[in-house]
Every structure is written in structure tokens, then in C-alpha cells.
Amino acid sequence: xxxxxxxxxxxxxxxxxxxxxxxxxxxxxxxxxxxxxxxxxxxxxxxxxxxxxxxxxxxxxxxxxxxxxxxxxxxxxxxxxxxxxxxxxxxxxxxxxxxxxxxxxxxxxxxxxxxxxxxxxxxxxxxxxxxxxxxxxxxxxxxxxxxxxxxxxxxxxxxxxxxxxxxxxxxxxxxxxxxxxxxxxxxxxxxxxxxxxxxxxxxxxxxxxxxxxxxxxxxxxxxxxxxxxxxxxxxxxxxxxxxxxxxxxxxxxxxxxxxxxxxxxxxxxxxxxxxxxxxxxxxxxxxx
Ligand code: ZN
Numbered sequence: 001x002x003x004x005x006x007x008x009x010x011x012x013x014x015x016x017x018x019x020x021x022x023x024x025x026x027x028x029x030x031x032x033x034x035x036x037x038x039x040x041x042x043x044x045x046x047x048x049x050x051x052x053x054x055x056x057x058x059x060x061x062x063x064x065x066x067x068x069x070x071x072x073x074x075x076x077x078x079x080x081x082x083x084x085x086x087x088x089x090x091x092x093x094x095x096x097x098x099x100x101x102x103x104x105x106x107x108x109x110x111x112x113x114x115x116x117x118x119x120x121x122x123x124x125x126x127x128x129x130x131x132x133x134x135x136x137x138x139x140x141x142x143x144x145x146x147x148x149x150x151x152x153x154x155x156x157x158x159x160x161x162x163x164x165x166x167x168x169x170x171x172x173x174x175x176x177x178x179x180x181x182x183x184x185x186x187x188x189x190x191x192x193x194x195x196x197x198x199x200x201x202x203x204x205x206x207x208x209x210x211x212x213x214x215x216x217x218x219x220x221x222x223x224x225x226x227x228x229x230x231x232x233x234x235x236x237x238x239x240x241x242x243x244x245x246x247x248x249x250x251x252x253x254x255x256x257x258x259x260x261x262x263x264x265x266x267x268x269x270x271x272x273x274x275x276x277x278x279x280x281x282x283x284x285x286x287x288x
Contacts, residue, residue, distance in 0.1 A: 071140055071141060072287070072288050073140050073141065073142055073284055073287040073288055074140060074141025074142065075141060075142075075143065076142055076143065076171045076287050077142075077143045077144075077145060077168050077169055077170045077171055078137055078142050078143070078144050078145070078170055078171060078172050078173075078174070078283055078287070079144075079145045079146075079147065079164060079165040079168055079170040079172070079173040079174070079247070080130045080133055080134055080137075080144055080145070080146050080147070080174055080176065081130075081146075081147040081161050081164075081165070081173060081174065081175040081176065081241065082123070082126040082127045082129070082130035082146065082147065082148060082151075082175075082176055083113055083122060083123065083126040083175060083176060083177035083178075084110060084111060084112060084113035084121075084122055084123035084126060084177075085110065085123055085148055085151065085152075085153050085154055085155060085156075086121075086123050086124070086127075086150075086151040086152045086153070087152055087153050087154040088110055088111065088112045088113070088123065088154055088155070089112040091154045094109065094154050094155065095108060095109045095110040095111065095112070095154060095155060095157075096108050096109065097109050097157075099157045099158060099159045099160075099240070100159050100240070100244070101158060101159070101238075101239075101240030101243060101244070102194075102198065102240055102242075102243025102244045103198070103237060103243055105238070105240070105243075107158060107240045109155055109156075109157035109158065110154075110155045110156070110157055110158060113126070113177070113178075113180075114178065114179065114180025114257050114258070115180070115257060116257045116258070116263040116266065116267055117258060117260070117263065118263065118267070120257070120263070120266070120267045122177065122178050122180070122257060123151060124151060125178050125254075125257070125266055125267075125272065126176045126177055126178065127148075127150075127151035128269075128272050129176050129254070129272050129275050129276050129279070130146060130176050132272060132273055132275075132276030132277075132280075133174075133176070133276045133279050133280045133283075134146065136276060136277065136280035136281075137280055137283060137284070140284060142283075142284075142287070145164065145165075145168045145170065147160075147161040147164045147165075158239075158240035158241045158244070159240060159244055161175075161241050162240070162241050162242075162243075162244035162245050162249075163244070165245055165246075165247050165249060166244075166245065166246045166247060168247075169247070170247045170248075171247070171248070171287055172209050172247070172248050172249075172250075172283055172286055172287060173245055173247050173248065173249035173250075174209070174213070174249070174250055174251075174252060174279065174283060175241055175242075175249070175250070175251040175252065176251075176252050176254065176279070177251060177252065177253050177254070178253060178254045178255055178256070178257045178266055179228075179253045179255065179256045179257065179258075180256065180257050180258050181227055181228075181256050181258060181259075182258050183227055185226065185259075186225075186226055186227040186256050186258075186259060187223065187225070187226055187227075187255065187256045187259040187261065187262050188222070188223040188224050188225035188226050188227075188232070188255065188256070188262075189217050189222050189223070189224060189225060189232060189252065189253060189254050189255050190224065190225035190228045190229040190232050190233065190234045190253050191210040191211075191213045191214045191217075191229075191232060191233055191234065191250050191251065191252055191253070192210070192229075192234045192235075192236045192239055192242065192250065192251040192253065193206045193207055193209070193210040193233070193234075193235060193236070193242060193249070193250045193251070194206060194235075194236065194237070194239070194242035194243055194245065194249065195207075195235030195236065195237065196235075196237065198243060199246055201245065201246055201247050201248050201249070202242070202245065202248075202249070205248035206242075206245075206248045206249055206250060207233075208248070208286060209248045209249070209250045209283075209286050210233055210250040211233065212282045212283070212285050212286035213250055213252055213279065213282040213283075213286075214231070214232040214233055215282065215285075216278045216279065216281050216282030216285060217232070217252075217254075217275075217278045217279070217282070218232065219278070220274060220277065220278035220281075221274075222254075222255070222274075222275075222278065225253070227256075228253070234253075239251060248286075252279060254266065254275050
């Protein structure tokens with residue numbers, strides 16, 4: 001934005017409504033009503049209340065007082081958890097060590113993840129989609145915390161990933177994965193959430209988050225899983241990251257990397273943007 005049109009507007013307009021007429025506000029920014037002009041020497045302070053002139057009525061174009069000053073999701077914290085990591089396969093001792101996984105279980109720290117038949121890895125997919133989701137959420141003013149910083153490291157372990165979500169005070173924690181079923185014809189996405197719940201966040205909040213993600217992906221044209229869960233939702237008791245979460249958490253299995261048709265979508269930047277768009281919109285819907 002340049003300043004000269006704004007100055008022109010100021011020179012032209014004397015009324016409060018000039019802000020609307022000249023269109024100088026940013027999109028989505030509520031129109032601010034400027035204070036009454038008070039150039040030096042023209043104010044009339046110290047009048048008794050009975051002599052204070054009434055304030056001019058607000059311009060009819062001003063928004064109602066109930067208009068939100070910022071989008072309702074701005075400032076909220078969301079943890080995005082890209083599944084696996086690029087260094088996991090080269091560090092088996094580290095990722096195979098047992099860590100607490102909730103419900104009295106222990107599980108491997110992390111796993112390598114799957115890949116398409118052509119060799120496009122799940123960790124690369126989850127990282128790419130997560131970065132796209134982060135960008136979309138940040139544009140809404142949401143504070144995004146990632147459980148890993150790049151796609152070349154090892155881990156972190158599932159218990160550490162859950163702890164990152166818990167310590168951030170996240171309004172939502174979303175893990176992003178893709179599946180690797182070799183069952184003939186198996187395809188479609190599903191959303192996992194912890195069940196039976198181990199704390200209040202794993203109850204209705206987590207199920208609502210999972211449902212929002214399911215609805216968002218379905219609205220975006222993605223098919224629900226033919227082989228896991230029901231109508232795209234999969235309650236699970238065996239996933240450490242979900243078991244250990246004290247924030248509303250859900251895990252998106254975006255599709256089956258071993259299915260040729262889905263592998264083509266999962267492997268393409270355009271396909272990954274579609275997933276990211278749907279996931280980000282679902283999170284915003286849930287938060288809003
Ligand atoms: Zn995975």
C-alpha cells in the first residue's frame with residue numbers, strides 16, 4: 001500500500017465514513033473510528049458534564065460493536081506433527097528403543113514410515129504437507145508449533161512428540177501420516193483418535209477434531225478408507241502419541257501410498273497442496 005491515496009482521502013473527507021469510501025483499510029481489518037479531532041487550542045476541556053457537547057453519533061457505516069477485532073482463531077496454538085523423519089532409517093538403534101506409549105504400553109521410539117512403490121517416502125510426504133499446513137495456518141494468525149524442524153533428523157520419539165503438544169498448550173494437535181497397506185484395493189483416508197479416552201481432552205474435543213478433519217477431507221473430494229475405521233474415523237488405543245496427549249489430538253492417514261491411484265496424488269505437489277488445504281481448513285473450522 002502507498003501513502004499518497006490515503007493522504008488524498010484524508011484531504012477530501014471530513015467525516016468518519018471516509019475510511020469506507022476511500023477503501024483504505026486492509027481486507028479483513030475492522031474499520032477503526034478515529035478519535036474526534038482535537039488540534040491544539042481547539043479543545044474545550046474542563047467543562048462541567050452538563051456543558052460537554054454530546055459526542056457525534058457514530059457513522060452509519062461503522063461496524064457493529066460486536067464485530068470481532070481479529071479472526072477468532074488468531075493467536076491460538078496448533079501443533080503439527082509430521083510423521084517419522086528422514087534420518088530414522090539410518091538410525092535403527094535410536095528409533096527402536098522402547099518408550100512409554102500410554103495405557104501401560106511401551107513402543108518403539110519412532111518408525112521409518114512407508115513409501116510408494118516408486119520410492120516416494122512417507123516422511124517426505126508428511127514433512128511437505130506439514131509445511132504447507134503451517135503456512136496456511138500462520139496466514140490466519142495461528143501460532144504453529146512443529147514436532148520436528150526438518151526432514152533430515154531422527155525422531156523425535158512418540159512420547160516426546162506428545163510432550164511437545166502438551167507443553168505448548170495447543171488448542172489442537174494434528175499428526176500427519178500416510179498409510180502403506182498392501183491389501184488389494186485398499187485406499188482412502190482415515191482419522192485416528194484416542195479411544196477410550198484417558199483424559200478430558202481425549203473425549204469430545206479429540207473426537208470433534210477428528211470429525212472436523214474427516215468432514216474437511218471429504219468435502220475436498222477425498223474418499224474415506226475402504227479398509228480401516230468407519231466413515232473415515234478410527235478410534236484407537238494403541239497409538240502412543242494419541243494416548244499420551246493431554247490436548248485434543250488426531251492423526252490423519254491421508255491415503256494409502258501402496259495404492260497406485262492414491263500414490264499419484266500423494267506424490268504430486270498439487271495433490272499435497274489439496275491435502276494441506278483441506279487439513280488447514282478443517283483445523284480452522286474446529287478452532288472457530
Ligand atoms: Zn506413518
